[in-house]
Amino acid sequence: MLRLTLMRGVFLGYALFGALLLMAQNRSVTESVYSAAQASRGQVLYKAQCAGCHGNALEGTNGPPLVGGDFLANWSAKPLAGFVDKIQKTMPFTLPGSLSGAQSTDLAAYILQAGKFPAGQAELNDAALARTVFPTARAAAAPAAASTAGTSLPPPEGNLAELMRAIAFPNSNLIFNVQIKDPGKQPKPKPAAGPFDYAEWGASVYGGWLSIDQAAIALTETAPLLLTPGRKCQNGRPVPVDRPDWKRYVADLVEAGKLAHRASQARDFKAFEDISDKLNDACANCHKVYRDRGGTEGSGGTRCVPLP
Numbered sequence: 157m158l159r160l161t162l163m164r165g166v167f168l169g170y171a172l173f174g175a176l177l178l179m180a181q182n183r184s185v186t187e188s189v190y191s192a193a194q195a196s197r198g199q200v201l202y203k204a205q206c207a208g209c210h211g212n213a214l215e216g217t218n219g220p221p222l223v224g225g226d227f228l229a230n231w232s233a234k235p236l237a238g239f240v241d242k243i244q245k246t247m248p249f250t251l252p253g254s255l256s257g258a259q260s261t262d263l264a265a266y267i268l269q270a271g272k273f274p275a276g277q278a279e280l281n282d283a284a285l286a287r288t289v290f291p292t293a294r295a296a297a298a299p300a301a302a303s304t305a306g307t308s309l310p311p312p313e314g315n316l317a318e319l320m321r322a323i324a325f326p327n328s329n330l331i332f333n334v335q336i337k338d339p340g341k342q343p344k345p346k347p348a349a350g351p352f353d354y355a356e357w358g359a360s361v362y363g364g365w366l367s368i369d370q371a372a373i374a375l376t377e378t379a380p381l382l383l384t385p386g387r388k389c390q391n392g393r394p395v396p397v398d399r400p401d402w403k404r405y406v407a408d409l410v411e412a413g414k415l416a417h418r419a420s421q422a423r424d425f426k427a428f429e430d431i432s433d434k435l436n437d438a439c440a441n442c443h444k445v446y447r448d449r450g451g452t453e454g455s456g457g458t459r460c461v462p463l464p
C-alpha cells in the first residue's frame with residue numbers, strides 16, 4: 157500500500173515536470189503565431205506612424221529595414237517579447253512610450269506578416285510572446301562579425317548616428333563654445349546649484365580649460381571608431397569604412413582634434429576662432445557627402461551612400 161502511494165507520487169512528479177518542460181518549450185515565429193486580423197490592425201498603425209521612416213514596404217529609409225536578411229540577423233534567436241518591448245519603449249523614434257503593449261504587439265504581427273511569416277488562428281498575447289523566438293539566422297547573414305575578427309576594434313554597439321550623438325556632438329560643442337567664452341575666465345560653477353544637470357555638475361569637477369583638453373582628446377582618439385567594420389548607419393546601410401574619401405574625412409577630423417588639443421594645452425583662447433572653423437569643416441565636409449544630401453535634415457535613404 158505504502159509502496160503504491162510512493163509510486164504514484166513519482167508519476168505525479170514526472171507529469172508535473174513534463175508540463176513545465178512543455179511550458180518552457182519555445183516556438184518559432186514561423187509557426188503561425190499571430191492572426192491576420194491582428195496584422196491588419198498593426199498595418200493601420202504602421203502606415204500612420206512608422207512608414208515615414210521605415211518605408212512603405214518596410215525596406216528602410218530614415219530608419220533601418222524591418223524585413224530581410226540584416227533585420228533577421230539582428231534578431232536571430234531572440235525572443236519576440238524583446239522585439240515588442242523595443243517597439244513599445246523606443247518607437248516611434250520621436251515619440252517613444254506613446255504606444256500601448258497591445259498596439260506594439262499588433263505592430264509586431266504586421267512586421268512578421270510583411271516578412272512572410274504565416275498567419276494562424278490565435279492572436280499573439282503576452283503569454284505567447286514570452287515563448288516565441290525569431291529563427292536563428294545562418295552564419296552567412298552576419299558578414300559584419302567576420303570582418304571585425306581580423307581587427308583589434310571591438311564590434312560596434314551603436315549605429316553611426318548614435319556614435320555621433322554620443323561623442324562628436326557634445327565634445328565639438330564644448331570646443332565651439334570657446335569661440336565666444338574664454339574657459340580660463342569662467343567662474344567655477346557651484347555643484348548642485350540647480351536641478352541636476354550633467355554639464356553643469358561636470359564643469360564643477362573637471363571644468364574650465366580641462367574640459368576643453370578632454371573634448372579635444374575625445375574627438376581625436378575616438379575618430380578611428382568611425383572606421384569600425386560592421387557598423388551600420390541608422391537607415392541600416394553599412395558605414396562606408398573602406399572608401400578612401402571616408403578615410404580622408406576621418407583623418408581630417410583627427411587633425412582638427414590634435415590642433416584643438418595643442419591650443420587647449422597652451423590655453424590659447426584666441427586660436428580657437430580658427431580651430432572652430434577647421435573643426436566645423438572637418439564635420440561638414442563629410443556630412444555634405446554622406447549625411448546631408450537632399451536637405452539639412454538629410455535624405456534618409458541615401459545617407460551613407462557614396463555620391464554617384
Ligand code: HEC
Pocket residue numbers: 201202205206207208209210218219220221222226227230242243246247248249250255263315390391
Ligand atoms: C523618425 C523616424 C522613425 C519612426 C517614425 C519610427 N522609427 Fe523605428 N527606427 C528608427 C531608427 C533611427 C532606428 C534605429 C535606431 C534604434 O534602433 O533605436 C529604428 C529602429 C527600429 C527597430 C529596430 C530594428 C532592428 O533591426 O533592430 C524597430 C523594430 C522599429 N524601429 C520599429 C518601428 C515601429 C513599429 C514604428 C512605428 C510605431 C517606428 N519604428 C517608427 C526611426 C524611426
Ligand code: HEC
Pocket residue numbers: 315316317318320321324325328375382388389390391402405406409435438439440442443446447453454459460
Ligand atoms: C567621416 C564622416 C563624418 C565625420 C568626420 C563626422 N560625421 Fe557626423 N555624421 C556622419 C554621417 C554619415 C551621419 C549620419 C549617420 C546615420 O544616419 O546613422 C552623421 C550624423 C551626425 C549626427 C546625428 C544627427 C543626424 O542627423 O542623424 C551628429 C549630431 C553629427 N553627425 C555630428 C558630427 C560632428 C559635430 C562632427 C565633427 C566633430 C561630425 N559629426 C563628424 C558622418 C560624419
